[in-house]
Amino acid sequence: MTLMKDDQISSNKIIDASISFARMHCKEFTPQARKNKGQFFTPKKVATFMADLFEIRNEKLQILDPGAGTGILLSAVCDRIFEQDISYNIQIDAYENDESLIPFLKNTLELSNKKLSKKGHKLSFKIFNSNFILEDKFSTNPNQPEITKKNQYDLVISNPPYYKIDINSPESRKLKDFVFGQPNIYSFFMISAMQLLKDEGQFIFIIPRSFCSGLYFGKIRDWFVKNTQIEFIHCFESRLKIFEDNVTQETVIFKGNKTKPDKKQSVKISISEDKSFTNSFSFMAKNKMVFERKSTESFIRIPHCEKDLKIIQEIDTWDNSLKSLGMEISTGKVVDFRTKENLIYNFEGKNGVPLLWMHNLNDGSIDWPSNKYSKPQGILLNEQTKHQVIPVDNYILLKRFTSKNQKRRLYATPLLKSNFPEYSSIGLENHLNYIHGVKKPISIFDLFGITALFNTSFYDIYYRSFSGNTQVNANEIRNISLPTSDKITAIGKLVENKKYKSNKDLDIHIGKILNFNEALLEIVQNY
Ligand SMILES: C[S@@+](CC[C@H](N)C(=O)[O-])C[C@H]1O[C@@H](n2cnc3c(N)ncnc32)[C@H](O)[C@@H]1O
Structure with a gap:
């Protein structure tokens, strides 16, 4: 299987x-099996980029690659070590x-061994x-002191x-302290690997961006935010082009140290479109801009540029949230395929109420009934559906899904009690989220104020730093900072009186109400 002759080893890269x-493995197994x-x-460029990130601090290096495949990352590390002038002792x-x-992995490491020995380095490896x-060689709880x-x-x-991994699987049971909701094996690899790393040891992971804000990774993310210093984040913005297979996730690379984070430190953020690092650029962000610790959860935010940092810094100073304003966000309860028999196209002679879908939200207003799509316009009221509908009231509706090429992620639309005077209840399809009052209905000014805020360019910037996902999750909205009630009311009044000429003009008016300085207003103006 060896692809290189002995005399080619020094001049060729083992990563090739x-x-x-x-590639050979991929020919043998279908994409689905893999x-x-x-x-x-x-990919080669990404592996080399990752291997270039770590600092070579000692002449003896103990390296772990969990889930090594054919050894692509390890060979990139060995190719880098080969270039060093002093001799290293590597244990993998x-x-x-x-x-x-396994035969491929063994071959890669044997080739690495031969190559490194030609320059006086030593390599030993275990597969x-x-x-x-x-593997029963470490404790499952990294907070336990004996782990050291x-x-x-x-x-x-x-x-x-x-x-995805079953919640009752042996893996989930072993890491039960870190399980919340639907686990994914990648986060288990991260937390398990961290238990084996020395204090001050370095880690380099390539993972889906969903780790940064996804609800189910909350406990593991929280551990990382409290126990590591992530120094570098690279974000690939393309959702399709990082791996050969169709991985429809934004992908990030983290490089950090296992050490308590230092608030004064900064993180280097670099962004590229794809795996060839097209149009790559980088900037520094203070720790607090990236690692956000809310009362119940930690988030890892990835601002897109230095201007975004200014917006995030401003919004972070606002203390309100939906909860502090007496509101909550929920997801539309009508799942069309589960209640097919109750969905109706016309209301004649039927006891039905309106059903709103994403397509009924049109440029900030509700377009219902709408004949643009061949979807049912309503839902029957009966024993089966009484828990699927909600009272007609004041709500802020948010689309849960956007497409990558849509300009914004947040699309908010006010639903007023007065929009549907003939009905006492209404159905909201499951692709919609709705914000509602907890003890009392949302006031008109809060309704218009928060809707307008969510539709501004600066909330779009702020929200995108939380999530690279085109899905808008209720959990992220719950954690969004909001300004004081009087500012929200002032924005609500501005909107109700329609004292603006265009959406951009509205953004600037809102910025002024929020006391934005010139620099922030300029960002809003140029968005
Ligand atoms: C995303 S691939 C990465 C492979 C290689 N490190 C690379 O960068 O090309 C993850 C690898 O982990 C392996 N794997 C999956 N589950 C595993 C487990 N529970 N324990 C060990 N390896 C596992 C897979 O077979 C696969 O080769």
């Missing part, structure tokens, strides 16, 4: 061999549970053909597998 091995095992091999532990990949999470005895690696480099 490991990439060829990955997807089921969480196999997405790292590679975990890979797919037996069919564990086992389940990295269940087990810490052994200077560097963890990993492109962990990605697949």
Whole structure:
């Protein structure tokens, strides 16, 4: 299987061999079979970029790659070490549970060994053909002090597998302290690997951006925010082009140290469109701009540029949230395919109420009934549907899904009690979120004020730093900072009296109400 002759080893990159091995493997197994095992091999440029990120601090280096595949990341590390002038002693532990990949992995590491020895470096490696999470060599709770005895690696480099995992699986049971909702194996790899890293050890992960804000990763994310200093984040903005297979996720690379975070430190953020690092640029952001600790949860925010930082800094000074204003956000209760028999196209002779879908929200107003789409216009009122409808009241409706090429992520529309005077209840389809009052209905001015705020360019910037996802999650909206009640009321009055000429003009008026300085108003003006 060796792809290189002995005399070619010094001049060739080992990563080229490991990439060829990955291609051979991909020819043998269907994309679906690989997807089921969480196999997405790292492209060469990305692996080299990751391997270039760590600092070589000692002459002896213990390295862990959990989920090593054909050894693409490890070969990138070895290719880098080869270039160093002083001699290094490298010890690698590679975990890979797919037996069919082990010969490739072994070959990559043997080639690395040969190559490194030509320059006087030493490499020893162990391959564990086992389940990295269940391997019984570490405690499951990194908060336990005895874990420090087990810490052994200077560097963890990993492109962990990605697949959902059953809540009752042995893996979930082992990491039960970190499970909330639907777990994904990649976050288990992250937390497990961190337990094996030395204090001050370095980690480099390539992972889906959903880790930064997704509800289900909250406990593991919180651990990272409290126990590590992430120094560098690279964000690939393209959702399709990082891995060969169709991975429809924005992807990020984290590089950090296992150490208590220092508030005064900054994080380098770099952004590129795709895996060839097209149009790449970078900037520095203070820790507090990126790692946000709300009362119940931590978030990792990725601003897109320095201007975004100014907007985030301003909005972060506002203390209100939906909860403090007496509001909550919920998801529309009508799931069309579960209640098909109750959905109606016309109301004649039927006891039905309006049903609103995403397409009924049109440029800030409700377009109902609408004949543009062949969707049911209403839902029958009966025993089955009485918990699917809600009273007609004042609500702020938010689309839950947007497409990548839509300009904004947040699309808010006010629903007024007076919009539907003939009905006492209404159905909201499941692709809509709605904000409602908890103890009393939302006042007209709060309704118009918050709707207008969510539709501004600056809330779009702020919201995008939380989430790279085109889905708008209720949890993220719950954690959005809002200004004081009197400012919201003032914005609400401005909107009700329609004292603005265009959406941009409205944004600037709102910025002025919020006492934005010249620099912020300029950002709004130029958005
Ligand atoms: C996303 S791939 C990355 C492979 C390689 N590190 C790379 O960067 O190209 C993740 C690898 O983890 C392996 N894997 C999946 N579940 C595993 C488990 N529970 N324990 C060990 N390896 C696992 C898969 O077979 C796959 O090779």
